Amino acid sequence: MPIAKLSGAARDDFLGDHPDWTHEPARDAIVRSFAFADFSEAFAFMTRVALIVERMDHHPDWSNVYNRVDIALTTHDAGGLSARDIAMAQAIETL
Numbered sequence: 001m002p003i004a005k006l007s008g009a010a011r012d013d014f015l016g017d018h019p020d021w022t023h024e025p026a027r028d029a030i031v032r033s034f035a036f037a038d039f040s041e042a043f044a045f046m047t048r049v050a051l052i053v054e055r056m057d058h059h060p061d062w063s064n065v066y067n068r069v070d071i072a073l074t075t076h077d078a079g080g081l082s083a084r085d086i087a088m089a090q091a092i093e094t095l
Contacts, residue, residue: 006081014086021089028080029061029072030089036067045069045095052091058084 005028014030015021021032036042042064049071053059061072073089075082 003075003078003082003084005075005078006083006086010083010086011081014089018089018093024072027072027074029074030081030085031070031072032089032092034069034071036069039064039066042067042069048095049092052088052095056084056088056091058088060088 011023011030015023021030023029024031034042034045036045046062046064046069049060049062049069058075061074063070071092073085074080075084
């Protein structure tokens with residue numbers, strides 16, 4: 001079964017409730033940067049996110065430079081954002 005693309009209204013509802021996330025229209029992704037005290041804290045965060053990622057079987061585009069972790073969520077099979085991205089962002093927010 002194909003994964004449905006998220007409506008613009010649903011995306012905007014999420015962004016309204018989570019102002020630290022922004023929309024990147026070029027690839028229809030939601031993105032956020034996280035800053036930590038040092039590399040160890042950033043890496044520990046990525047490890048916790050990796051456990052969520054594996055459980056949800058939905059993998060982000062992300063990068064780490066020293067104390068910063070940048071995450072972009074989009075669903076390639078949907079051609080943009082899907083409910084899976086919103087669920088992943090909400091799970092990340094619990095950390």
